[in-house]
Amino acid sequence: MQDSKLMQILLKRGFIWPSFEIYGGVKGFYDYGPLGSLLKRNIEEAIRQTYVIEESCFELSCPTLSPEDIWVASGHVSSFNDMMVECTKCGEPYRADHLIEANLKINCDGKGIDEIKKLLEKLKCPKCKSMLSEPYKYNLMFKSYVGPGSRKITAYLRPETAQTTYVPFKRLIKIARDKLPFGVLQIGRSFRNEISPRQGLVRLREFTQAEIQFFVDPANKEKELGEFANLNLAILPKDGKEINITLGKALKQKIIRTPFIAYHLGKAFQLFTKIGINPKKLRLRQHLDDERAFYSSDTWDIEFMSKELGRIELVGISDRTDYDLKAHQNLSKQSMEVTFNGKRFIPHIIEIAYGVDRPFYCILESCFVEETGKKERNIFKFPANIAPYIAAVFPLVTKDRIDKKAEEVFNKLKNQQLFVLYDSAGSIGRRYARADEAGIPYCITIDYDTLEDNTVTIRYRDSMEQERVQIDKIKEKIMGK
Amino acid sequence: MQDSKLMQILLKRGFIWPSFEIYGGVKGFYDYGPLGSLLKRNIEEAIRQTYVIEESCFELSCPTLSPEDIWVASGHVSSFNDMMVECTKCGEPYRADHLIEANLKINCDGKGIDEIKKLLEKLKCPKCKSMLSEPYKYNLMFKSYVGPGSRKITAYLRPETAQTTYVPFKRLIKIARDKLPFGVLQIGRSFRNEISPRQGLVRLREFTQAEIQFFVDPANKEKELGEFANLNLAILPKDGKEINITLGKALKQKIIRTPFIAYHLGKAFQLFTKIGINPKKLRLRQHLDDERAFYSSDTWDIEFMSKELGRIELVGISDRTDYDLKAHQNLSKQSMEVTFNGKRFIPHIIEIAYGVDRPFYCILESCFVEETGKKERNIFKFPANIAPYIAAVFPLVTKDRIDKKAEEVFNKLKNQQLFVLYDSAGSIGRRYARADEAGIPYCITIDYDTLEDNTVTIRYRDSMEQERVQIDKIKEKIMGK
Numbered sequence: 001m002q003d004s005k006l007m008q009i010l011l012k013r014g015f016i017w018p019s020f021e022i023y024g025g026v027k028g029f030y031d032y033g034p035l036g037s038l039l040k041r042n043i044e045e046a047i048r049q050t051y052v053i054e055e056s057c058f059e060l061s062c063p064t065l066s067p068e069d070i071w072v073a074s075g076h077v078s079s080f081n082d083m084m085v086e087c088t089k090c091g092e093p094y095r096a097d098h099l100i101e102a103n104l105k106i107n108c109d110g111k112g113i114d115e116i117k118k119l120l121e122k123l124k125c126p127k128c129k130s131m132l133s134e135p136y137k138y139n140l141m142f143k144s145y146v147g148p149g150s151r152k153i154t155a156y157l158r159p160e161t162a163q164t165t166y167v168p169f170k171r172l173i174k175i176a177r178d179k180l181p182f183g184v185l186q187i188g189r190s191f192r193n194e195i196s197p198r199q200g201l202v203r204l205r206e207f208t209q210a211e212i213q214f215f216v217d218p219a220n221k222e223k224e225l226g227e228f229a230n231l232n233l234a235i236l237p238k239d240g241k242e243i244n245i246t247l248g249k250a251l252k253q254k255i256i257r258t259p260f261i262a263y264h265l266g267k268a269f270q271l272f273t274k275i276g277i278n279p280k281k282l283r284l285r286q287h288l289d290d291e292r293a294f295y296s297s298d299t300w301d302i303e304f305m306s307k308e309l310g311r312i313e314l315v316g317i318s319d320r321t322d323y324d325l326k327a328h329q330n331l332s333k334q335s336m337e338v339t340f341n342g343k344r345f346i347p348h349i350i351e352i353a354y355g356v357d358r359p360f361y362c363i364l365e366s367c368f369v370e371e372t373g374k375k376e377r378n379i380f381k382f383p384a385n386i387a388p389y390i391a392a393v394f395p396l397v398t399k400d401r402i403d404k405k406a407e408e409v410f411n412k413l414k415n416q417q418l419f420v421l422y423d424s425a426g427s428i429g430r431r432y433a434r435a436d437e438a439g440i441p442y443c444i445t446i447d448y449d450t451l452e453d454n455t456v457t458i459r460y461r462d463s464m465e466q467e468r469v470q471i472d473k474i475k476e477k478i479m480g481k
Numbered sequence: 482m483q484d485s486k487l488m489q490i491l492l493k494r495g496f497i498w499p500s501f502e503i504y505g506g507v508k509g510f511y512d513y514g515p516l517g518s519l520l521k522r523n524i525e526e527a528i529r530q531t532y533v534i535e536e537s538c539f540e541l542s543c544p545t546l547s548p549e550d551i552w553v554a555s556g557h558v559s560s561f562n563d564m565m566v567e568c569t570k571c572g573e574p575y576r577a578d579h580l581i582e583a584n585l586k587i588n589c590d591g592k593g594i595d596e597i598k599k600l601l602e603k604l605k606c607p608k609c610k611s612m613l614s615e616p617y618k619y620n621l622m623f624k625s626y627v628g629p630g631s632r633k634i635t636a637y638l639r640p641e642t643a644q645t646t647y648v649p650f651k652r653l654i655k656i657a658r659d660k661l662p663f664g665v666l667q668i669g670r671s672f673r674n675e676i677s678p679r680q681g682l683v684r685l686r687e688f689t690q691a692e693i694q695f696f697v698d699p700a701n702k703e704k705e706l707g708e709f710a711n712l713n714l715a716i717l718p719k720d721g722k723e724i725n726i727t728l729g730k731a732l733k734q735k736i737i738r739t740p741f742i743a744y745h746l747g748k749a750f751q752l753f754t755k756i757g758i759n760p761k762k763l764r765l766r767q768h769l770d771d772e773r774a775f776y777s778s779d780t781w782d783i784e785f786m787s788k789e790l791g792r793i794e795l796v797g798i799s800d801r802t803d804y805d806l807k808a809h810q811n812l813s814k815q816s817m818e819v820t821f822n823g824k825r826f827i828p829h830i831i832e833i834a835y836g837v838d839r840p841f842y843c844i845l846e847s848c849f850v851e852e853t854g855k856k857e858r859n860i861f862k863f864p865a866n867i868a869p870y871i872a873a874v875f876p877l878v879t880k881d882r883i884d885k886k887a888e889e890v891f892n893k894l895k896n897q898q899l900f901v902l903y904d905s906a907g908s909i910g911r912r913y914a915r916a917d918e919a920g921i922p923y924c925i926t927i928d929y930d931t932l933e934d935n936t937v938t939i940r941y942r943d944s945m946e947q948e949r950v951q952i953d954k955i956k957e958k959i960m961g962k
Binding site: 013014017019020021022023026028029030031032033034036037038040041048049052053054056058059060061062063064065066067069070084086091092093133136138142143144145146147148149150151153155157164167168170171172174175177184189191193195196205206328331332334414417418419420422425 | 494495498500501502503504507509510511512513514515517518519521522529530533534535537539540541542543544545546547548550551565567572573574614617619623624625626627628629630631632634636638645648649651652653655656658665670672674676677686687809812813815895898899900901903906
């Protein structure tokens, strides 16, 4: 990924870069630079609009560092482990199952520790051929301690936002005035201490999630599909045969089991399209029976087929049943039951779990166009709603009061709360090229005519067409589209 | 704070609550609930607009977990410590200097470890009168490890965003095309393992910062004060005599030493006012010579005088000189020098360091009004730009197609991307009361007349006046104000 043309431009233009470079870097951490952080924020804002406004969800924001109890209840302390082994000489760490699979062609799923130990005895370090260490359990959560001395308590950086949304369920249901269903969006950082992350933004140790938890009546997972009924999608059901089918038909044929899940697959697909991900590269994939968490009754992913990185899971939609609330009830001894429609029960949870870094990457890959021929240029064809900057303002020259006038236009647009960029360096052609590489939809040039008649040239990124527009009409022109 | 009327409403209405309640809670952690997280987001957005749009800053977003080197260079590993002592029997931890100050009336500033040990020998545990332990150094950073087994590296949760902005300085200056000054905003979580946090949102172990770093030419800290020259403020200079004076005069009289700092004090004051903090409760305070970090040439805070919590520092503006970049240059062996205006030097940094949780609290305190008399009500008089919801939609009754019509209006406003709430429960009076407590500026009621003439009643939160408005004009009415 590092060497691709796309990645080169991302680095050069400051969308993202590996964190802590001056200290040699640490794998699995990226900085979002000036263009990247604005783009990422716009993605988060699109998710917020989709769920908080359109779907009337609550929003919630919890700490990322959280006490051990939560992760004991959720099962992460006991089960969020990889079996590891390392070379006694060069120190290279390996996942035991990966090493066995790669060298002995034996699948380790379901194998016990003793069996794995035996298999490892047959192997040496693939790098330096030395002896391997005893295997050890490696928990993927980052551990820390809160408070001083003998009063300190164990805490973990959350590996997902979901559990931190479940913990205050009793507060949330009160705010929902004891009515179901209701949804809760949480956008924030999560952490996984990956062993050796290699795939750029696809596998990070610190990443951003946007997870929505819908608390529903177990007896009612209905939802009107509405416009999504006729949405025709590539679907890979668990039987392994990919088909093109509408969501309505997939539901009728029981490929998708619950209307609630079908609706939200449509919603997520629509959102991805809106923020600039190529819909032709998206596929709905149902989890296999042995891949699904044991408590989940149905799980679907939407995947993006990346040219550079293969299959990327963008969102997971899962019926988690009452598993999580029950687990927290058991450990905390606090009832998670509600009374609704005359019955008393623990609500089921249907989760829509987005990553934010992965859609970010897929937008970049989808929107990146290398135009060749006479006019060579690199463009990010971002939709206007997620472009880091909506417009760039250029003075044709920096003399004869043209730059003064350009600054006036720039300030006017800023006062209208638009994210605009000012660029006066180099030829207009070079400035267009830079703006294209930053994915800026509109370039506004102030020239000698502007001084006469208060019009500017708007140049459209994708078509490269130009148009003369009154200064007072710029906002309408660029935001109305 | 927990028992105040304000805090009761915040908990009841779900602005915030202590995190992890079902597991007994951990001090210094709060959840932002549905109203709180929207309000907090609006504060962050106001900061972003102020610095990214108005001041043309870059934005940057870095990981919160970061390798030890950064915090060695910054001095946090060696100096971000408190000397602690705890009771050998009941385990209660104490800050050694606080304990000595409280019981022996001796100030420990500048005292060495041996002297402190001697003083502690005279003391017992104030709680149970038992012996105290040996004093030990307690670092306020949360520590963790990245990576597996023998390859793991030490990392810390950042205690401030600032250093993570300095580390990629060489990438940032390239994006700024080697020109000074430029500013970089970073909004994100930071962490401090406080010993025993007690003041609610004012002292959190995980909190949100919005810190702006301006990289400037050491020979040029000029800045036109513009409109801020005539801004009259309460100022407490380091000589200890509070005065009311304009920023222009404070600069002329050298109370504030650099125009750049004077300008940004004005900017921060203006921002606080915009987001609803009572300007009469704000004061500019200059750090004393022995309070200022040794490398800083001048440091100012803006403080809020809270009824409930005393003096709250909302933003710190500090000339950090070349201290930080030099420190990273020394440890990383990467040059941080730039060539600008024909000279080669390490830029100086002027930092504007906002907390987000504290302004959040001060907005709530500033905007909270208990109206008594005939009409008793609790209101949050949030400015419209930061209110969690801009409007609430009420069907007068839930029959005769009035609720259908109300849903139509609700959906129409949602399609206009407005954060609106639907409430059909209880009398209109009770719904107004709930909306007032949520700080919603406008309540829109759909009644029988609406079915006839497509008009609704808009009720204004602060004046309680009502007005009849065409459905098509609602957005203009509520967003135009």
